Every structure is written in C-alpha cells, then in structure tokens.
Amino acid sequence: MLGTLLRIDVSTLDTTGAYSIPPDNPFVGAADGSKEEIWAYGLRNPWKFSFDSLYGDLWAADVGQNKYEEINLIQSGGNYGWDTMEGFHCFEPSTGCDQTGLELPVFEYNNAGDDCSVTGGHLYRGRPNKGLYGAYVYADYCSGRLWALRYQGDAVVDQALLIDSNLTIPSFGVDEDQSLYILAFDGKIYRFVEPPLPDVPGLTQWGFILLAGLLILAAAWSGTRRSRAAA
Numbered sequence: 001m002l003g004t005l006l007r008i009d010v011s012t013l014d015t016t017g018a019y020s021i022p023p024d025n026p027f028v029g030a031a032d033g034s035k036e037e038i039w040a041y042g043l044r045n046p047w048k049f050s051f052d053s054l055y056g057d058l059w060a061a062d063v064g065q066n067k068y069e070e071i072n073l074i075q076s077g078g079n080y081g082w083d084t085m086e087g088f089h090c091f092e093p094s095t096g097c098d099q100t101g102l103e104l105p106v107f108e109y110n111n112a113g114d115d116c117s118v119t120g121g122h123l124y125r126g127r128p129n130k131g132l133y134g135a136y137v138y139a140d141y142c143s144g145r146l147w148a149l150r151y152q153g154d155a156v157v158d159q160a161l162l163i164d165s166n167l168t169i170p171s172f173g174v175d176e177d178q179s180l181y182i183l184a185f186d187g188k189i190y191r192f193v194e195p196p197l198p199d200v201p202g203l204t205q206w207g208f209i210l211l212a213g214l215l216i217l218a219a220a221w222s223g224t225r226r227s228r229a230a231a
C-alpha cells in the first residue's frame with residue numbers, strides 16, 4: 001500500500017487477533033477492490049503526521065522528489081497527487097497534467113539553498129491566546145530552519161521563519177501540556193519556548209518571536225539525559 005495513509009482499529013480485534021477496519025473508512029466495500037485500510041493516497045514520502053489536539057485535523061508533511069516540499073491537510077479518501085504532481089506543479093507529465101480530483105497541498109516550499117526535505121511538526125496548542133497558538137510548526141531537515149504557518153478557511157494567511165538553526169531535525173514531539181519539542185541528530189531534545197508576548201493575536205507577534213527565537217534548553221536536557229543514563 002505504497003504512498004497511502006492507513007487507518008486501522010487496533011482496539012477491536014477479530015477472532016484471529018487481527019486488527020479491524022473502521023466502518024467509516026472511505027474504501028470499505030469499494031467495488032474496485034481498494035484496500036479498506038486506506039484513508040488517503042497519492043502521497044510520496046510523508047515525513048511525520050500529527051493531529052490537531054483541539055479539532056482533530058490531520059496534518060501531514062510530504063517530502064518531494066526534486067523541487068517541492070508539501071504541507072497537507074489530510075481528508076478521508078483524498079488523493080494527494082503523487083506522482084501526477086509534486087506540490088502545486090505537474091510532475092508526470094511535466095506539463096498539462098490532469099489535476100481532476102487531486103488534493104493540493106496547503107503549502108509548499110521549494111528546495112532552494114540548503115532546504116531539502118520537510119519535517120512535519122504540530123499544530124501548536126501550547127499557549128492559548130499567544131502568538132503561535134493554532135499555527136502549524138514545521139522544519140526543514142537539511143537547513144535546520146523552523147517555520148510556522150497559519151491556515152484559515154482554505155488558505156494560508158500567514159507564514160514565517162521562526163529561526164534558522166544549526167540542527168538536523170528529523171522529528172517533533174508534544175507533551176501532555178502541548179508544549180512542543182524538537183528532536184535533533186545531535187542526540188538532544190530541545191524544548192520550544194515562546195517568549196512572553198502581548199496578548200494581541202496576529203502576525204506582528206511573529207516578529208517578536210523571530211527576535212527572541214528559540215530559548216534552547218539543551219543544558220537542562222543534557223542533564224536529564226545524564227541522570228537517565230545514571231539511573
């Protein structure tokens with residue numbers, strides 16, 4: 001089931017102990033024999049998906065072939081275009097491709113400079129009423145850049161670079177308070193800290209964020225790692 005996103009129920013097992021298929025999966029009983037596990041398809045190499053903890057929306061970053069990295073909002077039964085399209089662009093064929101029925105990304109960026117491969121993050125729910133709340137935070141694996149975008153209605157209304165780090169970032173995580181963590185190949189976990197901001201929602205706050213950047217607590221985490229190692 002290459003290029004697909006699957007949805008299975010591991011809490012309801014059949015008599016053989018196998019997982020079950022949620023009855024509202026989009027291809028249950030499909031006449032063409034499509035696998036019933038499939039929730040969405042036409043993905044190339046999704047690198048991290050996550051659910052918005054407030055509304056349940058499913059976000060998935062999809063790594064492009066050569067040129068374009070994608071951020072997608074995944075809908076039931078959606079075809080996300082690979083390999084007819086890469087991002088918003090025809091791929092096979094390179095011009096005049098049939099886009100009928102394809103789900104386009106929410107956002108794309110191209111592999112310019114040292115950007116090479118998107119790492120999907122989370123819809124940030126860490127600090128209600130603060131600047132980043134409700135923005136999707138993601139990174140590029142190669143450049144170490146972290147961005148946030150805000151999606152409203154069916155359009156990206158804001159997109160900003162948060163910091164250009166020196167990290168190689170394969171993934172993100174959240175804790176029970178929805179604080180955001182950055183995993184890096186230097187062997188550390190970084191906590192993402194939004195600096196204190198005025199309670200005015202909107203774009204202008206992101207300028208403050210850019211100035212303040214990430215408050216990196218690597219030392220604290222190194223201490224945690226040491227104490228774990230000693231335990």
Ligand SMILES: [Ca+2]
Binds near residue numbers: 080081086105
């Ligand atoms: Ca796509």
Ligand SMILES: [Ca+2]
Binds near residue numbers: 143144145164166
């Ligand atoms: Ca960098």
